[in-house]
Amino acid sequence: MERQQENKGETILEVRRLSMDFGGIRALEGIDLVVQTDQIMALIGPNGAGKTTFFNCITGFYEPTAGDIFIAPPGGKRKRINGLKVDRITSLGLARTFQNTRIFPNMTVLENVMIGRHCRSKAGVLGAVLRGRETLREEAEIVERSYEILAKMGLASRVNELAKNLPYGEARRLEIARAMATEPFLLMLDEPAAGMNPQETKELDDLILRLRSEEGISILLIEHDMRLVMSVSDHICVMDYGEKIAEGTPQEIRRSERVIKAYLGEDSDA
Amino acid sequence: MTFRQEMKKALLTSAWFVFLTFPILVIRVNTIENVIEWRWLNMMWIAAGSFILSLLWSFYFGRKTGDPGKKTEAFAPADKAGSLFRNPRFRMPALVLTALFATAFPFLFSVYQTSIMTTALMYVVLGLGLNIIVGLAGLLNLGYVAFYAVGAYSYALLHYHFGLGFWVVLPLGGLLATLFAILLGFPVLRLRGDYLAIVTLGFGEIVRLILENWNEFSFGPSGISNIPRPGLLGLDLNLDTATIYLYYLMIGLCLITIFVFGRIRDSRIGRALIALREDEIACQAMGIDKARTKLLAFALGSTWAGLMGVIFAAKTTFVNPASFTFLESAMILSIVVLGGMGSILGVVLGAFLLILLPEYLRAFSDYRMLLFGTTMVIMMIFRPQGIITGIRRTYQFRGGSIDGATAGK
The missing domain is CATH 3.40.50.300 (P-loop containing nucleotide triphosphate hydrolases)
Known part of the structure; x- marks a missing residue:
């Protein structure tokens, strides 16, 4: 080898x-x-x-x-x-x-991966409520990065589906995608x-x-x-x-x- | 199931009911004349009634469990109701009409009606607050009323001792409730599910019992009276105008709560809360601080209860511990469960249904709890997710650009 x-x-x-x-x-x-x-x-x-x-x-x-x-x-x-x-x-x-x-069964595929970005982002409660420019930028970046990862894993067509509806093999890949999102x-x-x-x-x-x-x-x-x-x-x-x-x-x-x-x-x- | 089988099952059910109710509904011992009365007519009614109900039951229930294809169809109409609200063409006019109606309400109806409506609005806010804890973070909190009490008593006591006014205490009440929530949060961080429910239930009762028994502090069961209504730029309002004023104040607070709830739900924090509900272990493995997130859920949810407590004290001008029993917590929880966990519109509808219906159906007030229980049981069987399901934000991707489309706020 x-x-x-x-x-x-x-x-x-x-x-x-x-x-x-x-x-x-x-x-x-x-x-x-x-x-x-x-x-x-x-x-x-x-x-x-x-x-x-x-x-x-x-x-x-x-x-x-x-x-x-x-x-x-x-x-x-x-x-x-x-x-x-x-x-x-x-x-x-x-x-x-x-x-x-x-x-996370009742979240969409994209949201599952977005959770993985949690520890790489930092918007707090105030940011969530006021939704300032920085928060919006960060949010867009989270979505974009998560989508990229999903695309790499071949799950791009599934982004908006609830995770619980994925077949077994894809669910496992989603789990890897989510882990990858934490960099x-x-x-x-x-x-x-x-x-x-x-x-x-x-x-x-x-x-x-x-x-x-x-x-x-x-x-x-x-x-x-x-x-x-x-x-x-x-x-x-x-x-x-x-x-x-x-x-x-x-x-x-x-x-x-x-x-x-x-x-x-x-x-x-x- | 064939017709014959269903008939047989219904017959069996009615026979069983007759047997069960026989001792109480059929036999009556007349102790004065020492005879036994046999009320056969009652038995007939029971038999016929349970037979028909059983048939109806198997008709609807059979359809539900029958085959999976049919099941989704049975759910379709209800889900259509949800998607109707999401349709922008329906949404805008509906919102405008609601806004107009809400604005005109005090001029169209009596002060009494306005007062009831204010109460309903208060429960909308309470429901949304609890929805953060129960609906988003999945932490079953049965002691929510404790924070409501904290808000109410903070206004009552701060006014009594220091003469603080409504507008000063409103944020303070919210803050104090948040503080209490964090205090409660610390010991229950490790708990979830049933255990958490029991501890929060205990906490709610502890707060009420303290208020009831610590006379020097809270004046015990006799409560505190003569709490001033909120003032408007130093004007002296009479009872009618004060009620109307409070109504508009509540409309404003309701809108703020809806806005804040929606924003939090669709944010990084909201996602963390939902992830916590979905799977605590995976949530930690994704880098979410479990302890912090739980405390945050408690704090964010309880603030609203504190604010509403202040409003409650100002509205009734009197507080005593009897207003903060477990029943109140159960009521707010029912609003959330009936309306739909995680959903805004659902909680609004739930609050109006559960607060307004009993007011307008005073004639049936003896049966209130009975109806309440029946409704809940029926809901849990046919629509366990609540009137409106919480809606997920969806995204469209076209060649790298993102369109965030949020539905059903």
């Missing part, structure tokens, strides 16, 4: 010895992970391995029991984000989607291909690669669809029972005895 770049990128996300306990249960045990600029990193592992918990820790939904999470926006300053509030982390440039799509430098996708048919998965595949090449963002994704994982990611991290059991390029992972045993099964040596 030529995609395996020797690109010595900057580190944008660094997770060190991250542990998470729920009561007496240890869900994550000393996970280390580094994501660099321009990288597509996949996080795989059997159900219950702690992948989503890991996501929730990074995005601020859970406060990790131990360990450190650092982010460093490209060209920006390194910052420890443990225990910051979710919205704060989003505005720092980490955006995520959810395993079960969480779009992240790292996009975290939680099982983006879940429930998609092969055709939709193929489109998603292209979309993820395009996001990296056109928007210049890195992607960290959790996925069960091995074909998708193998074809898009340049780095794979495998988890099992809350621990990282392997990390490497797709080829290395494919060959790893331990991964095959724990996860892929004996005869999936494709």
